[in-house]
Amino acid sequence: MNETTEIYPLNATMRKFGAPQTTIHQSPYWHTLLRPAQVTLGAMVLVAQEPAYAFSELSQASFTDLHQTIKQIETVLTKAFQYDKLNYLMLMMVDPDVHFHVIPRYAQPRQFDNITFIDHGWPGTPNLTQINETSLATNRLIIDHISSCWTDSKEIEND
Template identity: 55%
Template structure:
């Protein structure tokens, strides 16, 4: 059963990939094109509560994320933000960063915070249908070696 944080970010409709310990979800509010949420499967609300297996599997998840986003978004930098103030379960917001805006299905996705901190309040809000379609597109590209 997914935790409430995963559900809030649209699980299962926004599921891009999963590993033994982690869910990789499309972030419905896209501050930059390809923004994701990496959610631990457990009910843990502190990073230190995760089992050792979660840390080993984090390598698998991050390798997959960076391979996917490099191919799809061609980011210049990538930010992993652990912001567990509203959504308490262990998760990271994964924000690909770039200077030149990206276009996806006619929508422009600028990185309003470049080159500073991500501007999370400046985002493209995807509809449920758009988020589901984009998650499926990314899922089809997911590769982990």
């Protein structure tokens, strides 16, 4: 984080999705969290750190950082789970802070920690009501796996 970047406290949306325990990565303006309810393997929430309730309220710096963060997410999720498609959902109907649900999509089931993860909505829209049951321990393993791929992907930060 550079010296000119403000440090923002965790907002309500971050806390709802389990931060700081579910944090995978934090950039200067965005928090990447594992979605506790795994709609698909590696489902995440990308939450703006700036206090904003509308996408247009974010600073230019936040948009610039969003571009870099999305590049990282796509690279890391490809390495971690070889997704087939990736959906970004900005709903903000319940949780008002600017955020996206990042849903990796899979044509075929994926195995992780002896669990079969099914994309119940494939090939249509994600089915947010039907989740793959995971324990806190499994979620921690998913976080650690994604984080290890992120650590190995430092070279994409400056592209």
